[in-house]
Amino acid sequence: MDQAPGSRQDGDAHSALPVCYRHADRETGVRCTRCERPICPECMVSASVGFQCPECVRGGSGTGHAPAANQPRTLAGGAVAADPRLLTKILVGINLAVFLVGQIRPSFLDNLLLIGQWPPAPFTPVDGVAEGQWYLLFTSMFAHEAIWHIAFNMMSLWWLGGPLEAALGRVRYLALYLISGLAGSALTYLIAAPNQASLGASGAIFGLFGATAVLMRRMRYDMRPIIALLVINLIFTFNPGFNIAWQAHIGGLVAGVVIGYGMVHAPRERRALVQFGTCALVLAAVVVMTLVRTSQLT
Structure with missing residues (x-):
């Protein structure tokens, strides 16, 4: 039949x-x-x-x-776009462009790292954030050194980012991505070793994981696939053999869950206030972590 x-x-x-x-x-x-x-x-x-x-x-x-x-409007109140993956495509393109430049000129990555120099080694730390270069919290989100690293992050960005961009709308999706990445950078800056170089979009990607889990729960979808995928990624995160900055993953994940919850559960009558107020609170936490660590280093 x-x-x-x-x-x-x-x-x-x-x-x-x-x-x-x-x-x-x-x-x-x-x-x-x-x-x-x-x-x-x-x-x-x-x-x-x-x-x-x-x-x-x-x-x-x-x-x-x-x-x-x-x-x-989308599920979260954003404007419906003709191409619901446009920002995801742009983000993938930026990451790939930075990676290619870094392959041609490896010293280029030194100007984007959150802490120290690449490759990580025992050296006198170069801590630009403590010296006022706060933009490194942002630029380190788009720098990758290894092909496996950018491949994993970009595949995850494509798989998770498209549905989230469609569900949240472009403005809210971009806020989720960037603030999650900044939260991952800030937590790394706060508690990582002073000679632990950090780079990559992993904080933002884990933010997408967190928001996807919140969205799936909101829609009453089967949570087992996303939970299993997240557990696998966390196992890799804490495996010492991979030399991964777990702080960025955890910081981004927590930020993604918090922002995602604010995005999809905001009451319709106060939707924008709750959604962007949640983003502002997470950004405030980023600033506080950065100031605390800077005060310890200066």
Whole structure:
């Protein structure tokens, strides 16, 4: 028997969830309030009542429905974009460009590191942040030395970033990415050894892990896949053989969970205040950690 679009058959038809009409591998319990097609978080557009599918928002693809709202919104209240992965593509491009320059001119990485010089070795630490170069908290997020490092981070950014960008909207997604990365850098700066060079987008990537877990819980999805993936990554994080700055991973993860919770659970009537207020609180924690460590080093 043929399977109808938006449905999944198994041994227990009463317990099976329908699948998104655009993504057949994603089960969902949410339907468009206009055409009643099943929609996953990436396809949800927040409307005055419930969520609608992209076709109904645009007015149709043959459905005959009028546009749902003058300004369609994502799950978190962001503006719906024609390309829901645009920022993710730009971030991947920036990271790859910095990596290629670093391969051609290895000394280029020395100007981007959070602490010390590359490669890490016993030396007199060069701590630009303590000397007022706070921008290193930011630039170190885009520098990678090893091919396996950037490959893992960029694959994770693509897999996690696209759905999050679609669910949060560009502004909120960018805030999540950058602030999570800064939180990872700040925690590294605060407690890492003074000769432990740190670089890479891992703090921001773990922020995406944290926010994805919050979003999946909000949508009542099966949490086991993301938890298993996170546990595996944490095992690698604390494996001494990989020489990984675990501080950046933990700092980014905590920031991602906090910001993600504020983004997807903010009440509609105070949505922007709660969402960006949460971002401001995490940024304040970044500033405090940076000031505390700087006072210890100067």
